[in-house]
Amino acid sequence: MNIVVCVKYVPDATADRQFESDNTVDRVGVDGLLSELDEYAVEQALQLKEKAGDDTTVTALCVGPEKAVDAVRKALQMGADEGVHVVDDAIAGSDAVATSLVLAKAVEKAGAERKVDLVVCGMSSTDAAMSVVPAMLAERLGLPQVTLASVIETQGDQVRVKRDGDTATEVIGATMPLVLSVTDQSGEARYPSFKGIMAAKKKPLETWSLGDLGVGADQVGLSVAWTEVEDTTARPPRTAGEIVKDEEGSGAKALADFLASKKFI
Amino acid sequence: MSEVLVLVDHVDGAVRKPTYELLTIAKRLGEPSAVFIGAADQAAEVAEKVKKYGAEKVYVVDDAQIKGYLVAPKAEALQQLAEKAQSEGGLAAILIPSSAEGKEVAGRLAIKLESGLITDAVDVQADDRKGPVTTQSVFAGNYTVTAKVTKGTPIITVKPNSATPEEAEGAGTVEEFAATVSDAAKTAQIVASQPRQATGRPELTEAAIVVSGGRGTGGNFEPVEGLADALGGAVGASRAAVDSGWIQHTFQIGQTGKTVSPQLYVATGISGAIQHRAGMQTSKTIVAVNKDEEAPIFELVDFGVVGDLHTVLPAATEEINKRKG
Numbered sequence: 001m002n003i004v005v006c007v008k009y010v011p012d013a014t015a016d017r018q019f020e021s022d023n024t025v026d027r028v029g030v031d032g033l034l035s036e037l038d039e040y041a042v043e044q045a046l047q048l049k050e051k052a053g054d055d056t057t058v059t060a061l062c063v064g065p066e067k068a069v070d071a072v073r074k075a076l077q078m079g080a081d082e083g084v085h086v087v088d089d090a091i092a093g094s095d096a097v098a099t100s101l102v103l104a105k106a107v108e109k110a111g112a113e114r115k116v117d118l119v120v121c122g123m124s125s126t127d128a129a130m131s132v133v134p135a136m137l138a139e140r141l142g143l144p145q146v147t148l149a150s151v152i153e154t155q156g157d158q159v160r161v162k163r164d165g166d167t168a169t170e171v172i173g174a175t176m177p178l179v180l181s182v183t184d185q186s187g188e189a190r191y192p193s194f195k196g197i198m199a200a201k202k203k204p205l206e207t208w209s210l211g212d213l214g215v216g217a218d219q220v221g222l223s224v225a226w227t228e229v230e231d232t233t234a235r236p237p238r239t240a241g242e243i244v245k246d247e248e249g250s251g252a253k254a255l256a257d258f259l260a261s262k263k264f265i
Numbered sequence: 266m267s268e269v270l271v272l273v274d275h276v277d278g279a280v281r282k283p284t285y286e287l288l289t290i291a292k293r294l295g296e297p298s299a300v301f302i303g304a305a306d307q308a309a310e311v312a313e314k315v316k317k318y319g320a321e322k323v324y325v326v327d328d329a330q331i332k333g334y335l336v337a338p339k340a341e342a343l344q345q346l347a348e349k350a351q352s353e354g355g356l357a358a359i360l361i362p363s364s365a366e367g368k369e370v371a372g373r374l375a376i377k378l379e380s381g382l383i384t385d386a387v388d389v390q391a392d393d394r395k396g397p398v399t400t401q402s403v404f405a406g407n408y409t410v411t412a413k414v415t416k417g418t419p420i421i422t423v424k425p426n427s428a429t430p431e432e433a434e435g436a437g438t439v440e441e442f443a444a445t446v447s448d449a450a451k452t453a454q455i456v457a458s459q460p461r462q463a464t465g466r467p468e469l470t471e472a473a474i475v476v477s478g479g480r481g482t483g484g485n486f487e488p489v490e491g492l493a494d495a496l497g498g499a500v501g502a503s504r505a506a507v508d509s510g511w512i513q514h515t516f517q518i519g520q521t522g523k524t525v526s527p528q529l530y531v532a533t534g535i536s537g538a539i540q541h542r543a544g545m546q547t548s549k550t551i552v553a554v555n556k557d558e559e560a561p562i563f564e565l566v567d568f569g570v571v572g573d574l575h576t577v578l579p580a581a582t583e584e585i586n587k588r589k590g
């Protein structure tokens with residue numbers, strides 16, 4: 001099998017995330033890392049490889065600035081076989097529509113010699129958090145989309161997944177090739193082992209530009225984004241609330257008083 | 266006036282509240298047309314409901330041939346409807362509920378229509394010059410962002426509770442629309458579907474009051490449910506509680522669960538990790554009960570009780586029930 005797993009490089013959620021003066025996400029000034037939710041995608045790709053056998057390749061694919069290569073490296077350390085980093089100044093500020101175009105072209109290029117059977121994504125990026133790129137990729141590649149999977153089963157080229165929909169729990173079935181996205185319910189992601197970290201240094205890691213993908217600089221980036229952020233405002237800090245210690249039932253009374261004062265009772 | 270397409274959010278023909286919120290927003294932008302993708306024999310009933318909130322037209326796309334498939338057929342149907350509206354009186358925007366499915370439909374539609382997409386809007390206002398201007402809450406609720414679409418027909422997914430539904434009688438003219446769905450769109454099949462059991466409590470994302478429990482419950486959600494019921498609220502949970510198998514994932518609040526923005530959010534036995542905050546930080550009033558006075562959740566609260574939830578919650582519930590009389 002040939003598996004491509006899409007991994008995004010995102011600002012650390014526990015750090016102070018910010019915007020640039022052009023209202024794009026600051027991806028340089030803040031420490032970044034492989035999006036935690038994409039670790040689950042890497043994990044599932046690796047489990048599928050382990051199940052399918054040794055001729056399966058897992059390629060980690062990331063579109064992002066210079067530093068984003070760290071996300072690819074982490075995936076290689078976890079066990080992916082090859083890495084592809086698409087980097088080009090023109091990509092900066094791209095919205096989901098443009099990002100999905102670059103990703104789709106990169107998947108096509110990755111499959112030029114050997115057909116890609118599975119494109120595995122995380123459920124959502126932890127910065128933009130749109131949860132749309134997998135569906136967009138499926139649309140662009142003309143492949144079935146099997147998204148938000150919590151349990152994944154394969155048999156030959158058949159894929160069945162379980163997912164928790166908004167109003168129902170569903171089983172979705174489709175035939176490879178397809179685009180799969182997995183949730184954080186799919187199972188803990190492995191940590192890179194020392195051996196994995198050493199091995200990753202020798203794994204193939206390619207850098208592609210827009211030119212390599214046949215994507216024009218006028219098709220991506222901030223200047224052609226189909227959406228425009230007008231303004232960003234930091235949320236005003238919440239004013240410190242009243243905190244009481246419960247002593248022999250006083251907490252419950254105080255809580256009821258507060259709720260009554262706000263007319264919730 | 267240009268049309269605004271609103272995708273009706275429903276479960277087997279039962280219209281869900283976000284539909285009315287979307288119609289209310291649609292009226293600000295143009296002439297609302299509800300798009301019902303569902304069983305043709307439920308269309309009349311749906312039309313009755315949506316016309317009360319201003320739907321001038323109700324497009325009915327019979328889903329008999331497509332309901333067994335995921336997302337893609339809906340995107341095709343909407344594309345064809347959008348092109349029709351575009352060629353007739355013009356199309357001002359497409360509004361879609363910000364559910365997991367809604368966002369995926371919107372994503373595919375954006376590519377088909379070559380139009381800009383904004384997801385998870387918490388407000389949409391009309392601007393004569395710019396078109397719809399959206400407000401979003403990003404980075405775990407730490408920033409508010411306003412944005413607009415600069416290409417094509419604005420496609421906007423809107424979060425529940427983003428507007429108060431306003432009644433406004435529309436014509437509600439039913440128009441059947443025969444969408445052509447390609448075979449390529451019928452590739453991801455819904456093999457089985459188990460509808461969620463009703464809890465008898467308000468829908469989590471729509472509830473005005475949410476009481477949630479975390480690891481601190483130790484697996485006993487009775488005190489949480491008791492307080493929720495006394496307040497007429499919904500029950501939520503942290504991921505730690507879900508991962509422990511104490512409560513189903515559908516009740517999880519946070520980055521990888523639901524986002525709620527109720528009038529009152531009560532977090533009990535929850536520490537307040539950034540990923541949890543992401544799902545509740547925009548709540549109007551926040552209350553916490555936690556036995557650790559250092560718990561980060563207390564940074565967010567309007568009112569906090571440092572104490573054991575197993576004693577505080579039942580006592581508060583009793584007190585509330587007493588006051589209600």
Ligand SMILES: Cc1cc2nc3c(=O)[nH]c(=O)nc-3n(C[C@H](O)[C@H](O)[C@H](O)COP(=O)(O)OP(=O)(O)OC[C@H]3O[C@@H](n4cnc5c(N)ncnc54)[C@H](O)[C@@H]3O)c2cc1C
Pocket residue numbers: 036037184478479480481482502503504505506517518519520521522523533534535536537538539540541544554555556557560572573574575
């Ligand atoms: C990628 C990713 C996504 C995530 N998504 C989510 C998400 O969507 N939602 C989410 O909630 N988390 C999410 N998490 C997990 C999050 O980081 C925290 O681990 C989780 O929120 C902790 O849950 P908790 O507060 O219930 O447990 P803990 O952090 O263990 O806190 C338990 C609290 O209960 C208190 N307590 C204990 N006993 C009592 C008692 N008897 N009475 C009162 N208080 C008591 C303790 O003082 C403590 O503050 C995510 C994490 C990652 C990495």
Ligand SMILES: Nc1ncnc2c1ncn2[C@@H]1O[C@H](COP(=O)(O)O)[C@@H](O)[C@H]1O
Pocket residue numbers: 006007008009035037038041061062063064096099103120121122123124125126128129130131132133134
């Ligand atoms: N720049 C990117 N590079 C690689 N993968 C990405 C990128 N952006 C999004 N993805 C993939 O798409 C998923 C959903 O992203 P999003 O739609 O932005 O929430 C992520 O979990 C990734 O798997």
